[in-house]
Amino acid sequence: MSYDASFETERLIRAAGRCPELSAGLRERVIAASVRTRTRVERRLRWDHTLAVCGLLLWLGIFIHQVTTFPLGLPRQREFRRQVVAVGRLTEDPFFSGSDAPGIATAIRKSNSAWACVEAASDSRLWKGRLLRRCLSG
Amino acid sequence: MRFRRCAEDLLMQGVAALGELHDLCAPRLVRYAMTLSRNQQDAEDALQAGFVQIARDPRKLANARQPWPYMLKVVRNEAIKILRKSRSLPLGDEFDSVAATSDEAPPELEVTESVRSAVGKLPPAQAEVVALKIWENMTFAEIGTILDVSHNTAASRYRYALEKLTQLLRDLSPEADHVV
DSSP states (O other), X not given: OOHHHHHHHHHHHHHTOOOOOOOTXXXXXXXXXXXXXXXXXXXXXXXXXXXXXXXXXXHHHHHHHHHHHXXXXXXXXXXXXXXXXXXXXXXXXXXXTTOOHHHHHHHHHHOSTTHHHHHHHTTOOHHHHHHHHHHHHO | OHHHHHHHHHHHHGGGGHHHHHHHHHHHHHHHHHHXXXXXXXXXXXXXXXXXXXXHOHXXXXXXXXXXXXXXXXXXXXXXXXXXXXTOOOTTHHHHHHHHTOTTSOHHHHHHHHXXXXXXXXXXXXXXXXXXXXXXXXXXXXXXXXXXXXXHHHHHHHHHHHHHHHHHTTTTOGGGGGOO
């Protein structure tokens, strides 16, 4: 194909490149559809954010609950276990076997020989009682 | 530059900037989409779907390195989706029908319709390269980015298209008689 021919063809095509007349109401239709979509997306985003915040709060609540009720630190657990084992060794109290957590705490508290350890363990709540029982049985 | 500013406005102002964006580029986007869809209704539907895509996430357009080619690509994808759905019209129908009604049209309009008819007879892959190259003044590299092909492929499609068009338009241009 000669250069002149292709140049002339390009010229003709360029000249014919006027944009089409758009249909009446197209502008409104396009903008309305876009706005509708955008509104829907924003609503979904808001809902997603709300869910995320709720999830975060829930997680935070569980975390705080765990922190305040569970001995998370390993050294603290080890120390507690050591004390409990010491109490278990020192006390021959029959109340230990099969009693519930408050019973165990009471039994430990009654034991004069392990009083120091009892002091450490006496603020125990129910979970500590369970741990105590587990430690003593193990 | 103006298109980029519009894209950034869309990100900043939200849907309030859609009108300006539409006024700026809708006719050109429809013209381009028509090279694929072969009829104006489908091209306008592609335009609408493209705008919806942009409204869904305006950041993509605003952050695009080349917003205008990105916009063309979005509309192209939508036009292809519509084509797939409607199992596309036979090639050139719409352009032929337009050309057939131009008996009483002025000479320039007749030439215009003949050219459009000729472009409509090209395979869509070649027609869109012609539209992007000649009507949108894009480089082959930019065209390649939009069409997901190499710039060499874009260039060869353009060359084939131009050869076919030269043959089809031979009657219209005396210079084009020198086809080798």
